[in-house]
Amino acid sequence: MSGDLRRWWPAALSTFVALWLAVLTLVVVRTEPWRSEHPGKESVDAGFARDMAVHHQQAVEMSFLVRDSTGDESVRRLAYDIINTQANQRGMLLARLDEWKLPKTSREPPMAWMGHEMDHAAHGGFRMPGMATDAQLDELREAEGKEAEVLYLQLMSAHHHGGVDMAKAAAEQAEDRELASLAEGMVSSQRSEITLMASMLKKRGANAG
Amino acid sequence: MGSKNKSKTADARRARIEEMRRADAARDRRHRIFAITAGLVILTATVGGGWLLFSAAEEEEQAKAAPVRGEKTWDELDRDHVEEDVDYPMTPAVGGKHNPVWANCDSEVYTKELKEENAVHSLEHGAVWISYNDKASAGDVKALTQRVERTTYTFISPVSGQSGPITLSAWGHQLTVEKASDARVGEFIDKYVQGEQTPEPGAACTGGVPA
Numbered sequence A: 001m002s003g004d005l006r007r008w009w010p011a012a013l014s015t016f017v018a019l020w021l022a023v024l025t026l027v028v029v030r031t032e033p034w035r036s037e038h039p040g041k042e043s044v045d046a047g048f049a050r051d052m053a054v055h056h057q058q059a060v061e062m063s064f065l066v067r068d069s070t071g072d073e074s075v076r077r078l079a080y081d082i083i084n085t086q087a088n089q090r091g092m093l094l095a096r097l098d099e100w101k102l103p104k105t106s107r108e109p110p111m112a113w114m115g116h117e118m119d120h121a122a123h124g125g126f127r128m129p130g131m132a133t134d135a136q137l138d139e140l141r142e143a144e145g146k147e148a149e150v151l152y153l154q155l156m157s158a159h160h161h162g163g164v165d166m167a168k169a170a171a172e173q174a175e176d177r178e179l180a181s182l183a184e185g186m187v188s189s190q191r192s193e194i195t196l197m198a199s200m201l202k203k204r205g206a207n208a209g
Numbered sequence B: 001m002g003s004k005n006k007s008k009t010a011d012a013r014r015a016r017i018e019e020m021r022r023a024d025a026a027r028d029r030r031h032r033i034f035a036i037t038a039g040l041v042i043l044t045a046t047v048g049g050g051w052l053l054f055s056a057a058e059e060e061e062q063a064k065a066a067p068v069r070g071e072k073t074w075d076e077l078d079r080d081h082v083e084e085d086v087d088y089p090m091t092p093a094v095g096g097k098h099n100p101v102w103a104n105c106d107s108e109v110y111t112k113e114l115k116e117e118n119a120v121h122s123l124e125h126g127a128v129w130i131s132y133n134d135k136a137s138a139g140d141v142k143a144l145t146q147r148v149e150r151t152t153y154t155f156i157s158p159v160s161g162q163s164g165p166i167t168l169s170a171w172g173h174q175l176t177v178e179k180a181s182d183a184r185v186g187e188f189i190d191k192y193v194q195g196e197q198t199p200e201p202g203a204a205c206t207g208g209v210p211a
Helices: A002-031 A044-069 A073-099 A134-142 A145-173 A177-203 B002-065 B116-124 B138-149 B183-192
Strands: B128-132 B154-158 B166-170 B173-177
Touching (some): A002 B002, A044 A073, A044 A134, A044 A145, A044 A177, A073 A145, B116 B128, B116 B154, B128 B138, B166 B183, B173 B183
Parallel strands (some): B128 B154
Antiparallel strands (some): B166 B173
């Protein structure tokens, strides 16, 4: 008997190991544990994607308003640029949320993902940094010509400052490399637009206000 | 005397050999039992653990795909743009033919009834419509209004013709609740704001009919 055992012992062992590996492979392939490694609902990545999509949407809205209010070529062109860039980027951000199967809304206040308490009073409640109020949008809607241009440039400068803060935080803290890279791009292009708008305001005898 | 000793020694040797063989066999048997038991334990743990992981992953997927408890759904809703009024089979309407102009739906608060034909277009753009009648308490209306004010792609309006106090509608989905504190309000919003049901993802909630 013991002689038999010694003979079939290696065969039995190898069969067992092979079976065990097969089961393991099946389990890993079916559960895809690497896939559940996408950013979570309250991660920096998801928070940035949600909040920046809303932030960008307002920049697009403001740009449409100014294009309807003035014939000035340089302001209309800047607005055209912002519309296209930010609308497209907003689409990219929303697509990441779809990819990660995360909701577009959150119970947390905006910017909670930035990891520090937002001063709600100073920032007017649930408003994101640099966002225009409804009253300011109405003002922009009703303004015409140079008045509209100046108001737009001032509102958009504040808007961009807020956007840069958000994008910088995401560039530094996001898990997803592509998202961090997109955020980095936002930081540099919005910074250069801030500089451009400062000079456009100066030409109109105004400042960022 | 000598042969007796010889046979005794032989016996003793045989006995010793027998004993060694028995010890050997016993040891082999112990080893075999140990190996088989260990093998079974490892296999069971792997299969069991794998099955647990598998069913947890399945559960998560299913939970994400599951409807909100108590919601009604409609399939194959028409999407045509029409100028005339539409007779919708449910109140508030959740889809079907609608007006070419959407109702503004980005955190928009309506205090007067709005045209369903515009609201339906907003649902097509991925917005969630929260509606109430006078069965809803003032406190609930205030809470829901505040929620809409800080949630993108939602809008709120009175709908006197609806049956329940508070209704949430998305394209093809509708939920009626008694109180604003119902946890399903949040679930519906999380699931359907710019959610998978949106026929026209990316479409605007501004630039339409204002409140």
